[in-house]
Amino acid sequence: MIDVGVYFDLRNPTQWRQSPSRLYGFTIEACQEAERLGASSAWFSEHHLFDDDYLANPLTFAAAVAARTERIRLGTAIVIAPLHHPAELAEQSVVVDLVSDGRLDLGLGTGYRVPEFELYGASLKARYAQTDETVRQLRALWERVRPQPVQDRMPIWMGYQGPQGARRAGLLGERLLSADASLWGPYSEGLAEAGHPETTAVMAGGIQAWVTDDPEGDWPMVSEHLGYQLDSYRRHMVEGTDAPTPKPVDVEKLVHSPRSGPLGSFTYGTPEQVAEGIRAYTAGAPVQTVFLWASIGGMTEDVVMRNIQTICRLAPLLRDDKTAASQLQTAAIGIK
Numbered sequence: 001m002i003d004v005g006v007y008f009d010l011r012n013p014t015q016w017r018q019s020p021s022r023l024y025g026f027t028i029e030a031c032q033e034a035e036r037l038g039a040s041s042a043w044f045s046e047h048h049l050f051d052d053d054y055l056a057n058p059l060t061f062a063a064a065v066a067a068r069t070e071r072i073r074l075g076t077a078i079v080i081a082p083l084h085h086p087a088e089l090a091e092q093s094v095v096v097d098l099v100s101d102g103r104l105d106l107g108l109g110t111g112y113r114v115p116e117f118e119l120y121g122a123s124l125k126a127r128y129a130q131t132d133e134t135v136r137q138l139r140a141l142w143e144r145v146r147p148q149p150v151q152d153r154m155p156i157w158m159g160y161q162g163p164q165g166a167r168r169a170g171l172l173g174e175r176l177l178s179a180d181a182s183l184w185g186p187y188s189e190g191l192a193e194a195g196h197p198e199t200t201a202v203m204a205g206g207i208q209a210w211v212t213d214d215p216e217g218d219w220p221m222v223s224e225h226l227g228y229q230l231d232s233y234r235r236h237m238v239e240g241t242d243a244p245t246p247k248p249v250d251v252e253k254l255v256h257s258p259r260s261g262p263l264g265s266f267t268y269g270t271p272e273q274v275a276e277g278i279r280a281y282t283a284g285a286p287v288q289t290v291f292l293w294a295s296i297g298g299m300t301e302d303v304v305m306r307n308i309q310t311i312c313r314l315a316p317l318l319r320d321d322k323t324a325a326s327q328l329q330t331a332a333i334g335i336k
Contacts, residue, residue: 002282002318005041005291006034006308007077007206010055013228016298020053024061026301030294030308031065035072037312041105043075043206043291048083048116050236052298059092066100074100077177077206077291078109078159081131083120089134090141094149102150105204107177108134109159114240128168131158135172157204170194170201179205179278184285204289207281209267211274211292211310219268221303222296223251226266229297230254271310275317290318 008027012020031042042065044058055061062074074096079089089106097104110127111117117124135156142149157177158169166183169176170190176183188198210226212218227249234246257265267277278290292311295304 002278002287003040003289004311004315004318005039005043005073005075005289006031006294006311007043007045007291008055008294009045009047010053010061011050011229011232011295011298012053013232013298014052015228016300018298024064026304027061028065028068030304031072032068033305034294034308034312035069037309038315039072039308039312040315041073041075041289041291042069043077043105043107045077046080047113047236048119049113050232052232059089059096062104063096063099066096066103069100069103071103073103073105075105075157075204075291076107077157078107080111080116081108081134082111082122082124082127083116084134086134086137087141087145090138090145093138093154094142094145094147097149097151097154098147100150104149104151105155105157106138107157107159109177113236118240132168132172135174155202166190167193170196173200175202175204177203177205179203179207179282179285179287179290181282181285181287201286203282203285203287204291205287207267207274207278207290207292208265209274209277209292210296211269211271211307211314213270213310215269221299222268225297225299226254227251232297271313271317275314278314278318 010023010027012018012023034042044055044061046056046058047054048056058076058079062076066074093104093106108131110131114124138156142154155175157175158172159177160166160169161178163183163186166176166178166187167190170187171194173191173194173196176187188201191198191201210222230249238245254266255268267274294308
């Protein structure tokens with residue numbers, strides 16, 4: 001069985017601009033609705049100096065959501081580890097874990113944007129080694145800081161992509177923040193090499209997808225926001241470098257593309273079609289959770305709430321039991 005969660009970055013683009021305060025308040029409400037509908041988790045990301053106000057502090061926001069929810073797990077996907085002192089991360093994560101009564105999943109990654117590292121006075125050169133060391137220090141610091149976390153062993157998820165990154169996560173003995181089954185091999189090899197039991201392996205990750213009951217009718221709206229979001233990522237990716245700004249993405253070619261990577265493909269279709277894609281993507285790997293964008297590039301509140309309802313209908317389809325079809329039908333009737 002694979003759990004299903006939702007993912008937020010709180011973008012607020014100029015062409016769909018809304019009150020930033022309202023956007024933050026609404027996103028908390030959206031997390032409450034996701035919890036009510038049975039989502040397993042809500043995940044928040046970190047970037048700095050984006051021109052659309054991308055969320056800059058996922059742990060602070062996770063604490064706010066923790067205070068307004070009771071069950072849903074709260075994850076960071078990711079915190080950029082080299083931008084933060086390990087002691088800072090240790091203490092901030094404990095606050096979220098306490099407020100949530102043990103519901104934090106701490107996802108860490110290396111980052112890649114030059115302006116962000118310049119903003120924090122950090123170095124890009126040793127970011128992988130620094131992130132690895134942050135993990136080791138966090139494990140030690142959580143034994144020293146006061147107060148201590150609720151969870152006996154705080155879950156750390158390594159946002160490492162590609163075979164080498166998956167192996168690094170295994171060597172650390174931590175969870176891998178990717179749902180890509182092709183990474184299970186190098187991840188398990190890293191675990192074995194470092195003497196970690198394979199039974200400790202856990203994977204989870206974001207799925208680049210949109211689920212809809214009306215693929216044809218929703219596509220003009222979804223494609224506009226998707227195009228904006230992908231072009232924004234690609235434009236911000238090269239800031240501070242000599243690389244030219246990439247050409248706009250052809251979203252029509254992107255859908256169901258065989259290319260891998262977060263910017264290389266996008267699954268679009270009905271709950272049954274997206275569930276089939278997720279099963280194929282995760283097959284054979286110890287994937288515990290997948291999460292999908294609740295909002296893409298500044299979507300309206302009604303679209304986001306409707307999307308959360310549809311995402312939550314994926315869960316029964318990803319269960320290996322005979323009740324999935326009847327549960328999906330009941331859920332569909334309930335939101336009409």
